[in-house]
Amino acid sequence: MDQDRRTIAFAGFFVAIHLKDMAGLSLRIIFLFQEIHYSSIMAPDKSIGKDVIMNMQPTTTTDRISLIDILRGLAVFGIFFVNVIFLSSPDLFYQRNSVLPDESAVNQGVRLVIDMFLTGRCYPILSLLFGVGFYLFMRRAEQKGKRVFKLFSRRMLILFLIGIAHGVFFYNGDVLHQYALLGSLLMLFYRRKDKTILRWAISILILFLVMFSLSFLQPAESLNAGSAANYKIAEDSAAAAIEVYHHGNYGEWLNFRIQHEVLPNLASEQIGYPSMFAMMLLGFYFGRIGVFENMGKYTGLFRKIRNISSIVSVIVVVSFACTRLKFFALGAYQALLDQFLIYGCGIFLSFLYISFIVLLFQKPIGHKLLQPLKFVGQMSLTNYIMQSVVSVVFFAGLNFYAKLDFLTVTGYCLIVIAVEIGFSRWWMNRFSLGPMEWVWRRLTYGKLEQARPAAASVVQTASDQRPR
Template structure:
């Protein structure tokens, strides 16, 4: 497709599921926007003052945390394959189109991380997307097999990490443990434990402070964080992209399966995932949110159950939205503008919570944060469709496409004749 032709027809189901995913990403990330990072993996670390806060965490743990990230990766893989296939069909260099898109996405990711928010996923998507190119011609069955082994590798890495935490705790708390060993254990568990009063005060002061201090923390103190995230979660992210590619090829994400097949997928996935996640939550609570159990349940054990939940959630979304309607059209529009909604959410949330904006960081419990989430969902649904009724792309989608193509893309839709 050249720069003057109209965009190819959309796959409605893909847009709808992507719309739900980008909204769900906010529900997952809201804790990281508004609370110390320890609270993202350890519910006892912050924001758990009431029973409503506990229920908010439990619901998020079972249905949202990790699942929305996985679903977003799932859809990224499907969309990436679709772009490659369409470039090939148009006689373009699919390799060049893909690498340009990933290269500019990498740049967006680094700018997002260093200038806006530390929770960026675009950098990892760009790097892993370049790797996913190697799998573009595989059949669905082979893509699923590769994803299986990648998820197994992710689980093995996380399980070994959890085992090291249990071992270190036992050694550091044993009679006669050295001061050096106890210091190592204290440093090792710091990212997952309830923060000390000093650490909490430092974190609150940082994010309630000015932009310069927050930028310095990202760029200087934690400048390698994107690389660390890539190393620790790259295998799993690639697995989800491959599963998304397989789901596109099989017709799952095109809405081509029968209602019975989608229902069966949802029932089986939820039957596996919901009891498993509920059981992991029980183990975590029963162990009083100890750091080794946090790593074992939240970081490790969830890896093996997450794919079932991702498929179940995707199938459930497709079942509920098959008849369409005004709300569904708005969700699809939010999915078409997912890149803009993702980056826009970071801009809005950091302005709300950080000190250079409204300074709400650390002032709200987990249940209260849902008010912010729902309000932002409303913004996504309200702006996306009217904009896309008039324009071909969301603002950041247009910029990404223009940079990747090397020439300004047509923005305004032509009036019907």
């Protein structure tokens, strides 16, 4: 009992120290966003030209903001490095029981790097970009005189169905249905003032961190994390998964996935909803004030965000490494602190990555290097689903499930990413929409529309121009 009390006290002290540091730095970020808000108010109004094409054609390069596509492409690739661990092994069952498997040093090293720099860091980026995309979609539809709320509701319904199908048949950690559910809530804020949207986003983020921190007040007995019983449950579940993946027929495999992977995930995924929705609101706000359309205007602010988020990120990464390598004896609170540093504080690394790419994009060399990722982002839905389909075929279909170490799996990731970059560039040079993007659009608008040749509408916009 005394040991548990000391562990609770140490964990609370550890979290309190980091919360104090991050609270102060978070306030600075809040002030920066307020600065963005007031600077956007003082900026002259940008009226929309009268030469807008008044038909509902697919969003083409004349309308796209290249930086958004680049960020989206990078986030999709980052997510793949995380997802492939679960696609290639029964790691899910260990995570669900708050234990780590008994694995090789190679696997431990790869897992440590991925968890430090990618897990919980890429979904917030996609969430923010989803919010930007929501604004661009609604603005464009409104300009065409469409019933924007009805149209967007149908768009989210189709995305939800695509996500559920993806989750059931390919990857249990699907995020598309989550974006569809949370994205629907954005319509409640469409007519609200910019300042109101910003306040809601920041308030939800702060509340999310506070509520996450309060979980450390639970007694060690209730957590029961890292116990021998939990490890035994994880081992048995992993063994059952390997048996089905290697020797079961398709029906047995699908039934196992639905019962032991998909449904439990659906029941526990809500923990990340607040931070995802807050980032969507922030992205919506960024879209409203034109952050990505007027990068030069906000360069100084992105530098400040980079500087502040880098400080917090160093604290988070070092703290996570120390806890994962067990420099601190936290007992039952070990897994909880892992989750706090990954999913609670990962948003700070997301801001660091976003600000770094924004600043790099404005340099001639950076602009040139990042261009291939633009095509990946333009068909991000296709690439996201393709990663899962190819991985299921490779690991489950070809019987490589739970047979490769994570370093080899990382090499497999790099090969898939290289193929997707090449395929995306080839496809988008010929068509204006990716395959899944075309399906999504057709089902949204309820009419057959060919993916037109890209060359028919390639006009360079201000956001596509090279930095001077």
